[in-house]
Amino acid sequence: MKTNYDVIIVGGGPAGSIAGKMIAESSVSVCILEKDRDIGYPVRCGEAVSEGGLRQFVEPRDSWIATKISEFRLISPNGTKIDAHLTSQQGFILNRRIFDYDLAQIASDKGTEIYTKAYVSDLIVENNKICGVKVEHFGEEKDIRAKLVIGADGVESRIGRWAGLRTQLKMKDIESCVQYTVANVDVHPNRIDFYMGETYSPGGYLWVFPKGNGMANIGLGISGKFNGQKSAKKWLDEFMDREYPNASILTTVCGGVPCAKPMKNPITDNLMLIGDAAHFVNPMTGGGIISAMKSGWIAGQVASESIKKNDTSAEQLQKYAKEVKKAFGDNHKRFYRIKETISEFSDADLNGIAEKIAKIPVGNRTLTKIFKAAVSKKPSLILDVVKVFTGI
Ligand SMILES: Cc1cc2nc3c(=O)[nH]c(=O)nc-3n(C[C@H](O)[C@H](O)[C@H](O)COP(=O)(O)OP(=O)(O)OC[C@H]3O[C@@H](n4cnc5c(N)ncnc54)[C@H](O)[C@@H]3O)c2cc1C
Numbered sequence: 001m002k003t004n005y006d007v008i009i010v011g012g013g014p015a016g017s018i019a020g021k022m023i024a025e026s027s028v029s030v031c032i033l034e035k036d037r038d039i040g041y042p043v044r045c046g047e048a049v050s051e052g053g054l055r056q057f058v059e060p061r062d063s064w065i066a067t068k069i070s071e072f073r074l075i076s077p078n079g080t081k082i083d084a085h086l087t088s089q090q091g092f093i094l095n096r097r098i099f100d101y102d103l104a105q106i107a108s109d110k111g112t113e114i115y116t117k118a119y120v121s122d123l124i125v126e127n128n129k130i131c132g133v134k135v136e137h138f139g140e141e142k143d144i145r146a147k148l149v150i151g152a153d154g155v156e157s158r159i160g161r162w163a164g165l166r167t168q169l170k171m172k173d174i175e176s177c178v179q180y181t182v183a184n185v186d187v188h189p190n191r192i193d194f195y196m197g198e199t200y201s202p203g204g205y206l207w208v209f210p211k212g213n214g215m216a217n218i219g220l221g222i223s224g225k226f227n228g229q230k231s232a233k234k235w236l237d238e239f240m241d242r243e244y245p246n247a248s249i250l251t252t253v254c255g256g257v258p259c260a261k262p263m264k265n266p267i268t269d270n271l272m273l274i275g276d277a278a279h280f281v282n283p284m285t286g287g288g289i290i291s292a293m294k295s296g297w298i299a300g301q302v303a304s305e306s307i308k309k310n311d312t313s314a315e316q317l318q319k320y321a322k323e324v325k326k327a328f329g330d331n332h333k334r335f336y337r338i339k340e341t342i343s344e345f346s347d348a349d350l351n352g353i354a355e356k357i358a359k360i361p362v363g364n365r366t367l368t369k370i371f372k373a374a375v376s377k378k379p380s381l382i383l384d385v386v387k388v389f390t391g392i
Contacts, residue, residue, distance in 0.1 A: 001115055001137065001144065005029045006307045008133055008146040009112075010120045010159050012039045015275025015292035016152030017103035018057055020112035022300025028307045031144070032107065032152075033118040033135055040100025044255040045289070046179060046209050046217050047094040048192060053290035054092065057297060058106070064099040065092045066211040070190045074370070076354035077197035077347035084365035091192070093209050093217070094289075123149065123162045123271075130163060130270040148303055148312045149271045152296065155256050157277035163268050169279065171224035173260035175204050175286055178232040179219025180240070182247040187216045195220075197347045201235055202226045204286075218244070221257055221286055223343065259283040261336050262329045267317040274299045280324070284335040284342075291328050298323045334384040338371065341378050 007023050009016045012034030023030040036042075047066070054060055069091035074082040108114050117138060124132040124143055132145035151159030160167040187193075187210045195206040203223025210216050218240065222232050232254070240247060258279040266278035274280070275292030282291065302320040306312045345353070357365065357373050368385060375381040 001031070001113070001118075001135075001142065003142070003144060005031050005113075005144065005146045007031075007148045007150060007303050008033065008144060009150045009152050010133060011152035011154055011275075011277070012036075012100070012104055012114060012116070013152060013154055013275060013292060014100060014103055014289055015277070015296040016150070017100070017107045017112075018293045018296030019150055019152060019274055019300040019303070020107035020114070021103075021110050022297055023304050024107060024111035026304035026308075027111070028304050030111075031113040031115065032104070033120050033133070033144075034114065034116045035119040037117050038101075039104040039114070039116060040097045042253060043096045043100075043251075044179075044253045045096050046207055046219055047096050047211075048091055048207075048209055048287065049094060049289050050089055050091050052089040054293075056290075057293045058103070060092065061102065064094050064102065066095050067093045068190060069093060069192050069210075071188070071192075073188075073191055073193045074354065074357075075193060075195045076350050077199040078351045078354075080351060080354040080358055082354055082357050082365070082370070083191075083362060084367075084370065085362075087366060093192075093211055120153070120159070123159070130268070147270065147307055150299060150303065151271065151273040151277045152275050152292075153277050155258055155276040157273065159271070160263075160266070160273045160277055163271045165263070165265060165268060165273065167263070167273075167277075167279075169258055169260050171227065172203070173258065173283070174224040175221035175257040175259050176224060176227060176232045176254075177204075177219055177221040177257055177286070178236050178252070178254045179217055180236065180247070180249045181211065181215065181217050181251040182240075182244065182249055183213075183215050185214060185216050185218075185244050185247045187214075195239070197345075197350045199347055200239060201232075202229075203343050206236070206239060215250075218247075219253075221259075223259075257281055257286045257288065259286055259336075259339065262324070262332045265321065266324070267314055267321055269314045270312045272299050272303065272317055272320055278324075280328070280332070282335055283332060284339040291332070294327055295324055298327065331388050334388050337384055338375060338381055338388070341375055341381055
């Protein structure tokens with residue numbers, strides 16, 4: 001590990017690896033510091049992505065894909081089932097352990113130096129300027145300097161807080177998630193299921209994502225505003241006892257997901273935040289892999305340009321904030337408004353909506369139609385629905 005780089009990236013998730021790849025490609029010196037001993041492990045994720053989303057950045061490899069998804073099912077609190085096909089593009093349930101590892105390898109092949117078991121414990125600030133990080137690497141404490149630090153340190157990010165950025169989330173915008181990867185379950189091989197309503201998961205939803213060979217990721221998220229009532233694990237255990245009593249639980253993971261509006265200001269002089277660290281998660285679905293990669297992609301380009309211009313001021317890095325807003329930030333705000341409305345629905349409301357959607361012939365059930373029906377009592381949201389699902 002050198003003592004000086006142009007750019008230091010803290011965190012070796014999808015956001016960090018894609019940023020590393022972009023920066024190294026432009027011959028700017030960059031390292032990734034990852035606190036865990038393995039890139040991509042432990043996996044804290046349902047692992048669902050859209051194929052089109054992924055293809056923006058990489059050619060998917062067969063080894064990344066556990067299953068291909070062509071259908072989805074919504075289940076209302078009274079058990080009404082809404083089946084629909086993914087018409088415009090299919091999805092994947094990934095093997096994130098392999099996927100994250102390979103993304104890091106791709107970044108490394110381009111010239112990014114990657115260190116695991118490298119825990120960043122603080123920023124180095126001199127004359128009010130961020131100029132590197134303090135890292136603990138195999139018991140040794142080191143100061144590593146850089147012109148620019150990128151915080152890709154996930155939902156529990158401390159980089160942003162240390163830099164004085166507003167990273168706090170409202171309780172209601174943090175989903176407490178728990179997920180089991182289970183064996184011995186009979187699930188549809190190409191369909192993802194979502195269970196809605198307070199019966200399953202208050203202020204969130206419960207998912208069943210097939211992983212092939214009788215395995216599945218089954219998890220749920222509950223809004224922080226219901227914390228203190230029943231734990232997410234208890235909700236999940238009750239569901240498992242009811243629906244999959246013979247399942248064997250091979251892995252248990254817990255984690256928070258920031259289902260908030262994207263951070264307004266993910267930059268300051270000499271520092272950028274990307275991925276979950278900047279709350280770049282689709283607030284309605286909780287999916288963050290693609291926006292982590294997209295923000296890493298944009299941040300990597302802006303970082304390279306800024307280093308070459310010898311200007312890493314907040315003013316210069318604004319370009320990153322602007323491009324992220326254009327790429328998905330405005331859509332995330334629309335998703336946030338839709339989520340806010342849907343989260344107020346009672347179980348009876350959801351049952352009523354499900355019955356309405358059930359009348360739409362299966363072949364006509366597009367996401368736009370389903371969500372238009374869901375927000376029909378709030379016509380001001382119809383335009384948001386049309387914009388996020390059709391891109392118009
Ligand atoms: C239960 C659950 C299910 C989910 N399901 C889905 C899903 O199906 N689809 C989807 O798109 N998204 C899902 N997500 C969200 C998704 O996992 C994240 O949005 C995505 O991983 C964000 O990528 P990232 O690179 O920003 O952060 P991460 O992948 O979290 O990577 C951050 C990295 O930073 C490292 N780090 C943190 N602090 C330090 C430090 N001080 N020093 C060095 N390294 C540090 C961490 O060890 C970690 O490796 C889910 C999340 C949870 C919790």
